[in-house]
Amino acid sequence: xxxxxxxxxxxxxxxxxxxxxxxxxxxxxxxxxxxxxxxxxxxxxxxxxxxxxxxxxxxxxxxxxxxxxxxxxxxxxxxxxxxxxxxxxxxxxxxxxxxxxxxxxxxxxxxxxxxxxxxxxxxxxxxxxxxxxxxxxxxxxxxxxxxxxxxxxxxxxxxxxxxxxxxxxxxxxxxxxxxxxxxxxxxxxxxxxxxxxxxxxxxxxxxxxxxxx
Amino acid sequence: xxxxxxxxxxxxxxxxxxxxxxxxxxxxxxxxxxxxxxxxxxxxxxxxxxxxxxxxxxxxxxxxxxxxxxxxxxxxxxxxxxxxxxxxxxxxxxxxxxxxxxxxxxxxxxxxxxxxxxxxxxxxxxxxxxxxxxxxxxxxxxxxxxxxxxxxxxxxxxxxxxxxxxxxxxxxxxxxxxxxxxxxxxxxxxxxxxxxxxxxxxxxxxxxxxxxxxxxxxxxxxxxxxxxxxxxxxxxxxxxxxxxxxxxxxxxxxxxxxxxxxxxxxxxxxxxxxxxxxxxxxxxxxxxxxx
Numbered sequence: 001x002x003x004x005x006x007x008x009x010x011x012x013x014x015x016x017x018x019x020x021x022x023x024x025x026x027x028x029x030x031x032x033x034x035x036x037x038x039x040x041x042x043x044x045x046x047x048x049x050x051x052x053x054x055x056x057x058x059x060x061x062x063x064x065x066x067x068x069x070x071x072x073x074x075x076x077x078x079x080x081x082x083x084x085x086x087x088x089x090x091x092x093x094x095x096x097x098x099x100x101x102x103x104x105x106x107x108x109x110x111x112x113x114x115x116x117x118x119x120x121x122x123x124x125x126x127x128x129x130x131x132x133x134x135x136x137x138x139x140x141x142x143x144x145x146x147x148x149x150x151x152x153x154x155x156x157x158x159x160x161x162x163x164x165x166x167x168x169x170x171x172x173x174x175x176x177x178x179x180x181x182x183x184x185x186x187x188x189x190x191x192x193x194x195x196x197x198x199x200x201x202x203x204x205x206x207x208x209x210x211x212x213x
Numbered sequence: 214x215x216x217x218x219x220x221x222x223x224x225x226x227x228x229x230x231x232x233x234x235x236x237x238x239x240x241x242x243x244x245x246x247x248x249x250x251x252x253x254x255x256x257x258x259x260x261x262x263x264x265x266x267x268x269x270x271x272x273x274x275x276x277x278x279x280x281x282x283x284x285x286x287x288x289x290x291x292x293x294x295x296x297x298x299x300x301x302x303x304x305x306x307x308x309x310x311x312x313x314x315x316x317x318x319x320x321x322x323x324x325x326x327x328x329x330x331x332x333x334x335x336x337x338x339x340x341x342x343x344x345x346x347x348x349x350x351x352x353x354x355x356x357x358x359x360x361x362x363x364x365x366x367x368x369x370x371x372x373x374x375x376x377x378x379x380x381x382x383x384x385x386x387x388x389x390x391x392x393x394x395x396x397x398x399x400x401x402x403x404x405x406x407x408x409x410x411x412x413x414x415x416x417x418x419x420x421x422x423x424x425x426x427x428x429x430x431x432x433x434x435x436x437x438x439x440x441x442x443x444x445x446x447x448x449x450x451x452x453x454x455x456x457x458x459x460x461x462x463x464x465x466x467x468x469x470x471x472x473x474x475x476x477x478x479x480x481x482x483x484x485x486x487x488x489x490x491x492x493x494x495x496x497x498x499x500x501x502x503x504x
Contacts, residue, residue, distance in 0.1 A: 023243045041324055048323045053356045056374055106359055106415075114414025114444075122442030180434045184451065188297065188430035190250070190478045191452035194471040195296020197250050 006207050013204040016196055145173040215256060222252055226481055233485075234492055242485065249481050253473040260473045267440055268457035271425040271447025275308050275399065282398040283391050284314045287412070288333070289358075289404035292325030294429050300455035300468035301427035302333050302403045307462045309401075310341040315387055316349040317397070319373070321358035321408050327377055346385045353377030358408050362415045366394050394420045403427040403449075409436065413444050427454055 001009075015036070018029035058074050061067040076098055082091035123146050126139040151163060152170030159167045229245040232238070252258075278284065286306060290298040309316050318334055320326030334351050343349055352373045355361045364372040369392060370382045382388040390396060400422055402412045409426050417424045423446045428436050430451025439445040449458055452475055455468035 024240065045323055048327070048354060049356055052323075052354050057355075061374070103359070106363065110411070110414040110418065114418030115410070118418070118442050118444050119438065177434070181431075184430040184433050186479070186482060187451050187453070187475065188294075190246070190475055191297045191430065191471065192294065193246070193250055193296075194254065194452070194474050195467070197247075197254050197474075198296070198467060198471065201251070201254055 001207065001210060006211065009203050009207045013200060016200065020196075144169070149173050215258070218252065218256065222248060222477075226484075230485055230488060234489070245481060245485075246478055249477045250474045253477055254470070257470065258473040259469065260476050262453075262456050262460055262469065262472060264457045264461060265450070265454070267437070267448040267450065268454050268461065269447075270440070271305075271401070271427075271449060272308070272458065272461045274423065274425055274446045275305070275312065275314075275401070278312060278314065278398055280313045282312070282314050283317070283396055284309055285317045285319065285397050285400040287400070287402045287404065288318060288320040288326045288330035289322050289402060289406065289408045290326065290329075290429075291322055291405060292329065294405040295325070295329070296467070296471070297429045297452050297455065298403050298405055298427065299329065299333065300452070300466055301449050301458060302329075303337065303466060304455060304458035304462050304464060304468070305401050305403065305427065305449075306333060306337050307464050308458070310337055310343060310348075311462070313348075315391075317352060317369075317387070317391060318349065319352040320354050321361060322406070323354050323356070327354045331377055346380075347387055350385055350387050351377045358411060359415070362411055366416070366420050368393055394422050397422060399446075400424045401426065405429045405432070407432075410439075413439055417444055427458075 015033045018033035021027055022030040058070050062070050076095040079091050079095045082088045123143060126142050127136070128139070129136060131139070148166050148170035150170070152159075152167040152174065154163075154167075157163060225248055226245045229241045229248075233241040233245075275284075286302065286309065288298075288302060306316065316334070318330045320330055330351050330353070334349055335345075337343075338345065338349055345351075352369070353376060355372055361372050369388070373382060375381050376385060376388075394400075394416065400412065400416065402409050402424060404412075404426065405428065409428055409432070412424055412426070416422060424444075425447040426436060426445055427449035428451075430453070433448065433450030433454070436445065436448055436450075440448045449455060452468050452471055456472045459466050459469050
């Protein structure tokens with residue numbers, strides 16, 4: 001391992017332990033690590049966007065390929081900054097209008113075509129007697145869950161009688177879903193901790209061993 | 214010796230849990246979790262892993278591709294979720310390189326994605342003797358993922374005039390054969406954020422290309438619905454999904470090593486939740502009102 005690699009590992013370990021120290025209580029090491037992370041992220045992001053977006057997709061094609069019309073999206077981008085100047089902030093609305101119209105157009109199609117219709121289709125087609133008793137039971141659970149959950153979010157009629165009963169069943173399905181999400185969230189957070197512990201034990205520990213033993 | 218260590222670990226966990234309820238100080242829980250994570254990692258303990266059907270589905274989809282297929286692997290994740298996502302990327306890339314697939318990598322995430330993809334692809338390419346520009350290409354990062362995903366359907370070069378190192382795509386032999394999604398056989402999206410849904414709703418729905426995914430455990434319950442509807446071909450959910458794939462490709466690595474700690478912490482949390490609820494119910498019945 002080279003000196004630079006050792007240095008990288010020690011810096012990473014220092015900031016990791018500084019951040020973990022918050023678990024005991026708030027302290028200057030945690031604050032230092034938090035502020036350096038925020039500053040570094042902003043700096044890195046600015047550099048990356050300048051290189052990968054402004055240079056590569058606007059300035060270079062304009063100069064090298066003669067695509068002069070790219071100044072239009074560039075101008076729309078610059079107009080966004082007018083929000084910071086009192087009296088001129090209305091100019092940014094034209095850029096925002098472009099973004100909103102564009103986004104609505106793209107997402108209207110993708111959400112409907114890519115999410116809503118396929119999910120409704122899959123739910124409708126899920127009942128298939130050929131998949132055996134187990135499969136059929138799962139399909140019935142899915143359909144019951146979808147209908148009861150949708151009815152829970154139907155607020156044009158008071159949740160009483162049959163509607164109230166079905167809506168209550170919908171709450172049960174929602175609770176089970178929250179439980180599944182919570183279980184997976186625990187797994188995710190523990191995974192991240194395991195990753196950091198593996199780094200500290202194997203990478204940082206390896207570096208300590210090489211330097212001191 | 215190991216058995217004794219685990220008995221001590223269980224006793225320590227029980228004691229720390231007792232101290233948590235006695236003092237109402239959650240830091241004892243943190244300490245217990247730290248114990249349960251550190252010990253299995255240090256002792257390199259391993260538990261059996263059953264492959265989930267969704268992981269198997271992704272593996273089968275890639276295994277069924279003809280040799281030298283053109284595939285895309287995305288690194289749509291931040292450095293903060295590396296523990297879950299990097300093992301997935303590595304395991305899937307192992308499989309792709311073993312199959313002699315021609316791999317195009319990219320990312321829609323600025324903080325981490327470009328450097329992680331560079332590191333992982335170069336590491337594995339060296340192991341399999343793959344040549345940059347011929348067997349694989351790293352396109353790097355481009356902002357505005359919706360425009361990127363839509364635009365690559367017409368022309369990848371229009372979105373990525375150059376690769377991650379700044380080499381123009383015209384000078385890369387592999388990219389002469391891959392112009393847009395029509396030239397790709399499969400896309401595997403490894404993500405820790407909502408972009409995976411856009412891959413499905415924009416690229417799969419509008420261009421018809423098969424997409425498989427690996428996502429963080431937080432996201433997995435939501436993505437299961439897309440696997441069930443057939444919009445997603447296979448899913449790796451969190452560290453367990455990564456461990457599944459490492460086992461399937463025969464490359465045990467960080468995820469498999471981490472699963473023992475994962476299981477122990479889960480058991481501890483289940484135990485803590487049950488004990489906590491029992492204490493809560495008992496104290497409520499006694500009318501103490503203390504939780």
